[in-house]
Amino acid sequence: MNRRNRNPHPKISTGHTIFIVSAVQFLAPFMMSAVGVALPTIGRFYGASAVSLALVEMVYMLAVTLFLLPVGRLADITGRKKIFVSGVALFALATILLPFSPSIDIFIAIRFLQGIGVSCTVSTSVAILSSVVPKEKRGKAMGIIVACVYLGLSAGPTLAGLMIAWLGWQWIFFASVPLAMAALIFTLTQLKGEWKGAEGESFDWIGSLIYMAALSCLIVGVSHLESQTWAPRLMAAGMVFIVCFSIFEYKHLSPILDIRLVLSNRVFAFSNIATWINYAASFGLTFFFSLYLQVVKGMSAQATGFVLIAQPIIQAALSPLSGTLSDKISASKLSTAGMAICAAGLGVATFLGQDTRTWQVLVVLVIMGLGFAAFSTPNMTTVMGSVEPRHYGIASSLVATMRSIGMLTAMTITTLLLSMFMGEAKVTTATAPQFLQTMHTAFIIFAGLSLVGIIFSMARVEPTKTPARKR
Numbered sequence: 001m002n003r004r005n006r007n008p009h010p011k012i013s014t015g016h017t018i019f020i021v022s023a024v025q026f027l028a029p030f031m032m033s034a035v036g037v038a039l040p041t042i043g044r045f046y047g048a049s050a051v052s053l054a055l056v057e058m059v060y061m062l063a064v065t066l067f068l069l070p071v072g073r074l075a076d077i078t079g080r081k082k083i084f085v086s087g088v089a090l091f092a093l094a095t096i097l098l099p100f101s102p103s104i105d106i107f108i109a110i111r112f113l114q115g116i117g118v119s120c121t122v123s124t125s126v127a128i129l130s131s132v133v134p135k136e137k138r139g140k141a142m143g144i145i146v147a148c149v150y151l152g153l154s155a156g157p158t159l160a161g162l163m164i165a166w167l168g169w170q171w172i173f174f175a176s177v178p179l180a181m182a183a184l185i186f187t188l189t190q191l192k193g194e195w196k197g198a199e200g201e202s203f204d205w206i207g208s209l210i211y212m213a214a215l216s217c218l219i220v221g222v223s224h225l226e227s228q229t230w231a232p233r234l235m236a237a238g239m240v241f242i243v244c245f246s247i248f249e250y251k252h253l254s255p256i257l258d259i260r261l262v263l264s265n266r267v268f269a270f271s272n273i274a275t276w277i278n279y280a281a282s283f284g285l286t287f288f289f290s291l292y293l294q295v296v297k298g299m300s301a302q303a304t305g306f307v308l309i310a311q312p313i314i315q316a317a318l319s320p321l322s323g324t325l326s327d328k329i330s331a332s333k334l335s336t337a338g339m340a341i342c343a344a345g346l347g348v349a350t351f352l353g354q355d356t357r358t359w360q361v362l363v364v365l366v367i368m369g370l371g372f373a374a375f376s377t378p379n380m381t382t383v384m385g386s387v388e389p390r391h392y393g394i395a396s397s398l399v400a401t402m403r404s405i406g407m408l409t410a411m412t413i414t415t416l417l418l419s420m421f422m423g424e425a426k427v428t429t430a431t432a433p434q435f436l437q438t439m440h441t442a443f444i445i446f447a448g449l450s451l452v453g454i455i456f457s458m459a460r461v462e463p464t465k466t467p468a469r470k471r
Helices: 014-046 050-078 080-100 104-132 135-166 177-190 205-223 231-251 259-264 266-282 284-296 301-308 310-326 331-349 358-385 389-422 432-459
Strands: none
Touching: 014 050, 014 080, 014 104, 014 135, 014 177, 050 080, 050 104, 050 205, 050 389, 080 104, 080 177, 104 135, 104 358, 104 389, 135 301, 135 310, 135 358, 205 231, 205 389, 231 259, 259 266, 266 331, 266 358, 266 389, 266 432, 284 301, 284 358, 284 389, 284 432, 301 310, 301 358, 310 331, 310 358, 331 358, 331 432, 358 389, 389 432
16 A cells, blocks of 8 residues: 555544534535625625625635635645645634725635635545544544534524624624634644645646636626626636546646546546535525525515524534444445435425415425435545545545535526526515516426436445355
8 A cells, every 4th residue: 555645643533633624614614604694784884886795705605616626636745734724724814804804805805815715624624534534434524524514504694693783793703713723723733644645746737727717717607697798608618618628637647637537436426426416406495495485475584594594404413323324334325315305305395385384395494404414424425435545635625616516506597597587577576476486497407407416326326246146
């Protein structure tokens, strides 16, 4: 075995590692969901336009998505811990500076730096965990960190609302710094050693630039699809760049994305496709339900928040159990079952109407929570278990990228359907029938996507070998 792929300090506490990874996995989604709630208040504070407020969230997601693959590859070459520490430090610094930004433009620029810090931690944290935690215990550990992701998503709106009401929007950032600093200190003092799966190999700068150009064109094009005539052309350019990137990476000796690995490893390839499809099918649910409950059902924003929190709470509660089960039974089969449950939840959602009661909406959210809990952790365990340690950085980066692209796919479908059925009309009580038609069509498409995802997920499952009969 290549010695550089081994953990040079086998006595490292898995508990410390899980805490460090859980902290950063909580902070990344918390910072996205919490700031989303605070945008109106931040806009009033800076006198910012709607476009500027949209950029606050867009540049964060753009930075995270752009740097995931390049940073993951750089971590494999230079050291995962080194990149992780740099990411936590950059995140903490940006989080401290954000409340003191003198203008919305500087706020947006620092928000981009914060996103780069998140990409450094997200692309390396799961790789570090996989390097430290034994394979037979990895599912349980993955379950804990996935639960922290969902806790961050669910805690963000609730805690942000309380802090805005009682302390001020700046405390969203002040309150996040201690956890980031604790993760940084624990990393420096407790996480000894380094992991370099591809030490000595060159970094693909040209491929990285093509990749970033491709995703930038796609993300900016998607986000302006409804309002700008140049958006479809920008999306088309992004598609061309993706093709060029794939060809370039296939021929490159040290690529940021090993196309040969994807083509030759069925489990790895299909697991990533399943990730993309599952997020593409499920991410739009919260968007539609938020408008549905407030506009169609007439619920307040606060009451809507309490209803929508049901799904991430279920996911956070059951993800550790799902991870433990994936250590004992086939992780790929368990994640396939989770995707099937999500498909069932989306199928039920197609029957929701104007007279639907709140408990019926909660049933859908609970089903989706069960499905995602059963899918996410085993799927991540399958991805990391399907590659050699030298590819851990690339593997964790790619699956995180697939999640982001899945979310973008969901919002692209949503935007196109809204344009098709509602045009320029706003979502109001008067336009509720058109909105419901849009929502039903979207859920039918999303349920269909889930069925396709089940096929890809099942395709990676290794067939059970029948024992040879004794003669």
